[in-house]
Amino acid sequence: MNKVVLIGRLTKDPELRFTPGMGKAVTTFTIAVDRRFTRDGQREADFIPIVVWGKQAESTANYMSKGKLIGISGRIQTRSYESRDGIRKYVTEVIAEEVQFLEWGQKSVRDNNTEVLSEDFGKDSSFNEDIYGEDITPVDEGDIPF
Known part of the structure; x- marks a missing residue:
């Protein structure tokens, strides 16, 4: 079985590309995923x-965006390739099957050719479906039983 679940913070903004x-x-x-134990404090x-x-x-x-908390569920994959200088490189990465946004952030979002600044979701924030689309549903933390 190849299954991994991680919670960590983004070290920089995600890079979006499209395959040729x-x-x-x-x-x-x-x-960045914190280790359970510390060394010398x-x-x-x-x-x-x-x-x-x-x-x-x-x-x-x-x-x-950078610094935001994210949850990932997926599988570990290894691959290798030959670099331009002829050296064999090995890569181990997690291929995400599920992504959970655990923290929303002050990031600029493009909507109908206009740029809108998204807000952190909190108890006083309102959800603007025009910005985020109907495929994203906000969570009201007041309804969580724990």
Whole structure:
């Protein structure tokens, strides 16, 4: 079984690209995941590269930014390639199957050729469906039973 679940913070803004030919969206980013234990009182983290495909890739690139908390569920994949200087490179990354935005952030969003600044979602924030689309539903933290 190859299943991984991670919660961490983005180390920089996600990079959205489209594959040549088919034009399928792919977003890559790295998250910092805190280690459970510390060394000499210093917290440590692992930096995990993540790849997201399709509609989730576009949403992640549009609504997430550096420093925001994100949850990822997916699988580990390894691959290798030959670099331009002829050296064999090995890559281990997580291919995301599910992406959860655990923190929304002050990021600029394009909507109908106008730029709108998104707001952090909180108890006093209102959800603007025109900006985010109907495929994203806000969570009212007052309804959570814990």
